[in-house]
Amino acid sequence: MHNKTLSELSTALKAGEFSSTELTRHYLDRIADLDPQINAFVTVTEQPAMAAAASADERIAAGTATPLTGIPLAQKDIFCTEGVKTSCGSKMLDNFISPYNATVIEHFNAAGAVMLGKTNMDEFAMGSSNETSFYGSVKNPWDINKVPGGSSGGSAAAVAARLAPASSGTDTGGSIRQPASLCGITGLKPTYGRVSRYGMIAFASSLDQAGPMTRSAEDAALMLNCMAGFDERDSTSAQRDVPDYTANLSGSLEGLKIGLPKEYFGEGLDAQVSSAVEAAIREYENLGAVVKEISLPNTHLAVPTYYVVAPAECSSNLSRFDGVRFGYRCENPADLEDLYKRSRGEGFGAEVKRRIMIGAYALSAGYYDAYYLKAQQLRRLISDDFKRAFEEVDVIMGPTAPGPAFGLGEKADDPITMYLSDIYTIAANLAGLPGISVPAGFVNDMPVGLQIIGNYFDESRLLNVAHRYQQVTDWHTRAPEQFK
């Protein structure tokens, strides 16, 4: 069962090949057996999962099933789930049982999907390797000595290891696409505003966007159909109809204009990753696409801009974790200041503290103009690069990450090198554009991804472009040996 894609499972459930109860039981057993090797889950919600599966079976029998009815899913532990611990990978929220559901979770529940559990992640989504989690690193199913990427590392590893057919992730600077690339799965970051942020614990509000992590583009389309849509509880969500993302999956790519930004193929890119991406581009040429070199001249500004904007927003977003109303509170505080200092000092990990400090500094009196305001100006320049590019091409392609998965601990003490692993993904967040990572081969037996960036709200085209590639390649169907 676990080798089927979400779309195949959906068909099988409707055909009565097996029930959601059987399917859910199967996945729960796999998680119990195999997750100790990779640490993808923070919480497994066995009992509610079985209950949800039972009602999904009734719904399937009644003929009112949606494509996701009865499908077991893993949810990133950044989404608030009513009655279930929502930790955000942090000691700060280790005791936090959310009293409400995130909009995304409500959508999945309404569709009849089954939540298997909550997946491990970098603390408050800050990290590119999943090593900052309070619950320990997630291991890459392709090599358990390597990182799965981050911050949605648990969601990526769970799908790669066939512990869930699909999962949710969030992407602030590459947190869906980079782990998808490193774990050999498909990960889509939609346009900013396409999916509601309500109930998704904020890291950097102007960059955060939830999206699906799946085995195929077709599965991603099914997931996005459920996740996307305007939400009156999120003022930044787009008031725009949600198309059926599966409708145009098979559309012809004849004449598709692909832009290859020269800045994405220069220094810092692993030569073998570059070859894999070039091979993927040749497949697209075979499918009738036209390739054109383009320039995104402000690419080199993306990482420094991001590391002002994201920490600035996070320094404010994380102020609510103060030990007063919920979450971690230090023992025997002497007074209010002691309560604040120790609750936050003991509750947050090193990377989170680093970013809060950077952000508070960037916003402080006398530095605001030089950092925050300047970063906002650069953000506009980066967006303008894309605007010009999309006047000439339909999609932009390049590597998702500069290299395959690196060793656990390899970059943990070097934040700058770690930050550069998001060098190709960050710009899409700064511009608010959708991007997808699809498996495009292996380097030293580790998967690498091709990133496709589209114009605003052009998710249908991204999924079409990704799907056609997956029809002529089989990278996305490969599974790590121990998890087949």
Next chain:
Amino acid sequence: MEWEVVIGLEIHAQLATKSKIFSGASTAYGAPANTQACVVDLGLPGVLPVLNHEAVQMAIKFGLATNSEVAQRSIFARKNYFYPDLPKGYQISQMELPIVGEGSLEIRLEDGSTKNIGITRAHLEEDAGKSLHGDFQGMTGIDLNRAGTPLLEIVSEPDMRSAKEAIAYMKKIHSIVTYIDICDGNMQEGSFRCDANVSVRPKGQAEFGTRAELKNLNSFRFVERAINLEVERQIDVIEGGGEVVQETRLYDADKHETRAMRSKEEANDYRYFPDPDLLPVEIDNETIYAVRASLPELPDAKQQRFISEYGLSEYDAEVLTSTRPMADYYETVVKESGGEAKLSANWVTGDLAGTLNKESIEIENSPVAAGMLGGMIKRIADNTISGKIAKQVFEAMWQGEGDADAVIERKGLKQVTDTGAIEKLVDDIIANNPVQVEQYRAGKDKVFGFFVGQVMKVSQGKANPAQVNQILKDKLKP
């Protein structure tokens, strides 16, 4: 040395929306602690603010009512600081682009002169919760019912030169916000409160002195007292060879003193930045036209109209337009009295206001409704009762004994205007008081008052005084 006082006010008006500025929770006052705080007000992880557009409409109303600029585009910003009753660790406010820009307001001073006070800006923000320092075993309680209540912070220019001017300005703002129905103006409940920036400088000096900010002034009287106290303190400091330091001071009404809260050095760096969770507020001309059309008559315009339409004095017009309920009450009285504008003004500002004041009752809750008072005045005007009897009628109406006609009827207070009846009374008095008649006829005019008094006494005050006068004069002629 002669000193000049410089005052600027920051007024916080709580907007009278049903729900909070960024959540659907109720804003009603006085509910049990933390029963009006939803997940958004609690600042739970993952929640997002959604702007209440009613608050925006109210801010636009204020801008238009004070001839201030209404910004086509304004943005919300986060003011970051830690405090237990500030759930998110930041307050959503406005910094660089407030919804209301520059404007000005004319105030009237005691000597009748007028002065313009500049409005710098007015911006929307959310209120914080309350820290409760009651009995919590050495801990502090937090009530978040108030958290997220919409406030309009109205910042003035440092244009006021005395506590009296500050009060006049504050009362004018109070009158406007209650007139346009965006704030209930209740100072006891904290719906209308103010901070004052106060400094002194030698008269004639162009630069401002160092200012202190006085916090927590929740009545007009406290504002006046606190400012005067602070002015004295600053002058004492300077004249004693010291320097005023920039700081925030708290006014303690019980001890009648201001004391330092925090200095400029201790002031927070609020790290303001635009709130990425909220879109800019865009206001188009159509909205402005619509809000302008919905504005009620404002105090100044109403005052002018009362002068021209009702022939009132400037003073009466000002008193009668000081609050919208008062003005509405007066106009109903006039209408019901059949247009007795002057008499109505005398009764509303006189007996009615005096009694309400004595009993501490707001005019909108007056036991004598405007229609009842108007009905009584009508009876004065048509000579059914005299002005003197009217006081009895008013008292009876106040005690809930029914409307004027019912009281007059039941108590038999109807004025006697039957000439024959009065003549009979007069004849009896003349017959029974021959000595006084002699005196009068001998030229002692003062005795005339004795006869009037006797007739009124016998008639129990009901005889028409004008008729009594005339008949007495005729009959006493030698």
